[in-house]
Amino acid sequence: MQDITLHITDREGVEHNIQAPTDMNMNLMEVIRSYELAPEGTIGICGGMAMCASCQCYIESDHDLPEQNYDEEAMLAEAFHVKENSRLGCQLFISDALHELKLTLAPEE
Numbered sequence: 001m002q003d004i005t006l007h008i009t010d011r012e013g014v015e016h017n018i019q020a021p022t023d024m025n026m027n028l029m030e031v032i033r034s035y036e037l038a039p040e041g042t043i044g045i046c047g048g049m050a051m052c053a054s055c056q057c058y059i060e061s062d063h064d065l066p067e068q069n070y071d072e073e074a075m076l077a078e079a080f081h082v083k084e085n086s087r088l089g090c091q092l093f094i095s096d097a098l099h100e101l102k103l104t105l106a107p108e109e
């Protein structure tokens, strides 16, 4: 499979069904930026280093995701609006395992 489908609800509550490539080594934050689902400057501020939480999202489907690494865990321990299902989009790489993933962007901090 080359493209997977993602269901992303933006910060205005609008749901977008988008296609993301699995063969470009992109993470979820980069996909969200490339579709301009959040205004420039409000997402991906640290460039994907797990240091800003601007890419935080709430995972709403029952996918088996990779465990959080130390940096993601540490960032989410400090961020605002964190819920049980929070993840950093920049730490989730697009792969077949994410097909049909459903998520909502967390509010801006």
Ligand code: FES
Pocket: 029, 043, 044, 045, 046, 047, 048, 049, 050, 051, 052, 053, 054, 055, 056, 075, 088, 089, 090, 091
């Ligand atoms: S882009 Fe900064 S934590 Fe993900």
